Amino acid sequence: MAEEESGFVVSEVADFGDGRDLLERLFDVAEPGAVFSEPVEAGEHTLIMASEAVVSLGFGYGFGAGTAGPEAAEADVASLEPGEVDEPRRGRGGGGGGGGYSGTRAVAVISAGPEGVKVDPVVDVTKVVLAFFTMIGGFLLLLGKMRQAMKG
Amino acid sequence: MVSLGELVELRTVVGETQTIDGIRVTPESQAFSVRWPHGGFVWHRPVAVVVEQDGVESRMRIPDVTRLMQLGLLLLMAAGLGLVGWSVRKHR
Numbered sequence: 276m277a278e279e280e281s282g283f284v285v286s287e288v289a290d291f292g293d294g295r296d297l298l299e300r301l302f303d304v305a306e307p308g309a310v311f312s313e314p315v316e317a318g319e320h321t322l323i324m325a326s327e328a329v330v331s332l333g334f335g336y337g338f339g340a341g342t343a344g345p346e347a348a349e350a351d352v353a354s355l356e357p358g359e360v361d362e363p364r365r366g367r368g369g370g371g372g373g374g375g376y377s378g379t380r381a382v383a384v385i386s387a388g389p390e391g392v393k394v395d396p397v398v399d400v401t402k403v404v405l406a407f408f409t410m411i412g413g414f415l416l417l418l419g420k421m422r423q424a425m426k427g
Numbered sequence: 428m429v430s431l432g433e434l435v436e437l438r439t440v441v442g443e444t445q446t447i448d449g450i451r452v453t454p455e456s457q458a459f460s461v462r463w464p465h466g467g468f469v470w471h472r473p474v475a476v477v478v479e480q481d482g483v484e485s486r487m488r489i490p491d492v493t494r495l496m497q498l499g500l501l502l503l504m505a506a507g508l509g510l511v512g513w514s515v516r517k518h519r
Contacts, residue, residue, distance in 0.1 A: 305438075391478075
């Protein structure tokens, strides 16, 4: 049975620089060695697992700043004590976040031994069965609509 | 390598050659990546292994049987839906 590892990643990004660093790590998946495992010796054979990897990532951040509106500014001025200097009220805030998805799926096992090199595909039965039931569901849905259309 | 500037890239990645019992095995894979300002997507799949044995080099493809079966079922569904849609229109 094929091994599958997948998950969702949620991380907090302190600033745009952090976001860029996280993004660059995403593209490490496109580097050599990301989908082929290190060789593993099993008896007379050496095995290399070939997998498919899908990774996606998105992040965003926002920052805002502003000063008090005219009414608030007037109220501030009105409330000043003699000799006090008016300083406009300012406010600011910001935040950021990121999330992503990573999934891997075994595709084949490459084995090297006395008889040479072989590539043995790995079939994920679960995914095939799900695709089959999706197909059946699609047919049943359309058959139902077709019957309605013929009655109407 | 095919690329649309720095946004979209499709490239063949050649891995490190492993020598196993005198047989040189070089993995090949294909990486499709999309990059946008605040994110990205990478799909990396194994494609083939280049085997060099006794001076003879051969390229062995790595078939993704699961994906092929999924696509086959999807095409079958699309063909079936098309056929049913055609027969409904004909009946009308």
